Amino acid sequence: MFEFLKKIIKKDSPEKKSAAKKEVAKKPQKKGPSAPKQKVSKTPRISEKKEALRPKQRFEPSPKVVEKKPIATSEEKIIPKEEKKSGFFGFADKIKKGLTRTREKLTTELTTLFSGKKIDEALFEELETILLTSDVGISATTYLLDSIRASIKKNNIENADEIKGLLKEKLIELLAPIENPLVLKGTNPYVIMVVGVNGAGKTTTIGKLTKIFLDEDKSVLIAAGDTFRAAATEQLQVWGQRNNVHVVSQASGDPGAVIFDAINSAKAKNIDIVIADTAGRLPTQKHLIDEITKVKRVINKCHTEAPHEILLVLDANTGQNAISQLKIFNEALGITGLALTKLDGTAKGGVIAAIAKEQPIPLRYIGVGESIDDLKVFNAQEYVDALF
Numbered sequence: 001m002f003e004f005l006k007k008i009i010k011k012d013s014p015e016k017k018s019a020a021k022k023e024v025a026k027k028p029q030k031k032g033p034s035a036p037k038q039k040v041s042k043t044p045r046i047s048e049k050k051e052a053l054r055p056k057q058r059f060e061p062s063p064k065v066v067e068k069k070p071i072a073t074s075e076e077k078i079i080p081k082e083e084k085k086s087g088f089f090g091f092a093d094k095i096k097k098g099l100t101r102t103r104e105k106l107t108t109e110l111t112t113l114f115s116g117k118k119i120d121e122a123l124f125e126e127l128e129t130i131l132l133t134s135d136v137g138i139s140a141t142t143y144l145l146d147s148i149r150a151s152i153k154k155n156n157i158e159n160a161d162e163i164k165g166l167l168k169e170k171l172i173e174l175l176a177p178i179e180n181p182l183v184l185k186g187t188n189p190y191v192i193m194v195v196g197v198n199g200a201g202k203t204t205t206i207g208k209l210t211k212i213f214l215d216e217d218k219s220v221l222i223a224a225g226d227t228f229r230a231a232a233t234e235q236l237q238v239w240g241q242r243n244n245v246h247v248v249s250q251a252s253g254d255p256g257a258v259i260f261d262a263i264n265s266a267k268a269k270n271i272d273i274v275i276a277d278t279a280g281r282l283p284t285q286k287h288l289i290d291e292i293t294k295v296k297r298v299i300n301k302c303h304t305e306a307p308h309e310i311l312l313v314l315d316a317n318t319g320q321n322a323i324s325q326l327k328i329f330n331e332a333l334g335i336t337g338l339a340l341t342k343l344d345g346t347a348k349g350g351v352i353a354a355i356a357k358e359q360p361i362p363l364r365y366i367g368v369g370e371s372i373d374d375l376k377v378f379n380a381q382e383y384v385d386a387l388f
């Protein structure tokens with residue numbers, strides 16, 4: 001079954017590729033082992049399924065970690081007219097498009113599962129497999145199946161086709177508590193510290209987030225706190241230029257000093273928001289986790305309420321590993337919000353359910369593409385509608 005999942009994921013590729021992305025694609029890509037052909041002819045036992053779905057490597061960085069980050073071309077800065085005009089519907093369509101891979105997997109499998117079948121244990125077994133292979137995770141899957149069983153019993157449901165509606169309903173209930181959009185509160189500048197593993201999408205998310213705030217008529221200043229990787233500052237500068245926003249950087253190599261400087265500059269200029277980048281790090285690298293807690297303390301010395309938001313950027317492709325990352329970053333820093341990126345390139349969109357069940361931290365944004373308008377405020381109903 002795990003092989004079956006690999007086969008599905010292997011087919012993934014982002015729908016929208018920028019010119020710069022094509023450049024990067026020429027470079028050798030890190031690929032997982034090719035999946036041997038295997039027929040999934042029978043429903044595996046629950047214990048086998050759970051074992052197969054347990055992450056092999058606890059903190060597997062994104063495959064793009066070694067890649068040079070592509071920067072969208074200037075054409076991508078142009079917001080498509082339809083999207084500007086269509087407002088909410090444009091957003092919903094974009095999310096729907098972004099979630100194509102997860103939806104295709106779910107819809108195909110669920111339609112086959114429910115059509116004309118009777119409600120019995122075998123059907124629940126298969127439903128369990130579908131959810132687990134969509135990275136919904138063990139505890140969220142158990143929760144969803146139990147809730148569905150209870151509703152079937154309560155409402156004397158006999159038609160399997162009705163289970164799809166129930167699944168949708170229970171999923172919205174599960175995700176609702178993490179729908180908690182960012183609200184800017186407190187004394188200016190509002191400081192957002194952005195953290196995450198290498199390649200999760202921090203820089204890109206900062207660029208997109210800046211655009212969201214500018215559209216709300218807020219002023220923004222970016223702090224290039226990733227002093228570890230030289231190219232990181234350059235990439236941030238490009239996002240700064242694209243948004244026409246100043247990026248504070250230093251040659252010092254001290255992330256705390258850069259962010260401290262940026263906050264003071266924002267205070268002097270009465271800027272509303274400071275978004276601080278930090279270097280990518282694995283939660284297993286204890287010294288780097290210690291370093292980032294120090295950066296947080298430095299920020300707090302500069303502004304007693306700051307950081308107002310510690311935004312952990314997670315790559316949806318990492319599936320269940322995202323939960324492990326979340327646990328460790330949260331223990332070290334007290335994560336206040338999440339941005340889940342790259343949902344457009346994966347069939348693992350179910351990981352949101354696992355987050356909601358196991359680590360219910362507000363999911364502020366979802367990334368559904370590489371261009372500047374591809375970061376969306378998370379909405380549970382809209383997300384589930386896009387999945388089915």
Ligand SMILES: Nc1nc2c(ncn2[C@@H]2O[C@H](COP(=O)(O)OP(=O)(O)OP(=O)(O)O)[C@@H](O)[C@H]2O)c(=O)[nH]1
Nearest residue numbers: 014069198199200201202203204280342367368369
């Ligand atoms: N398809 C897709 N790609 C994304 C998304 N968000 C980020 N990316 C891509 O992911 C890659 C890594 O993104 P970065 O923003 O550079 O990641 P980072 O966390 O800053 O990386 P480090 O600085 O190395 O830690 C780039 O190729 C981005 O274009 C998304 O929502 N969808």
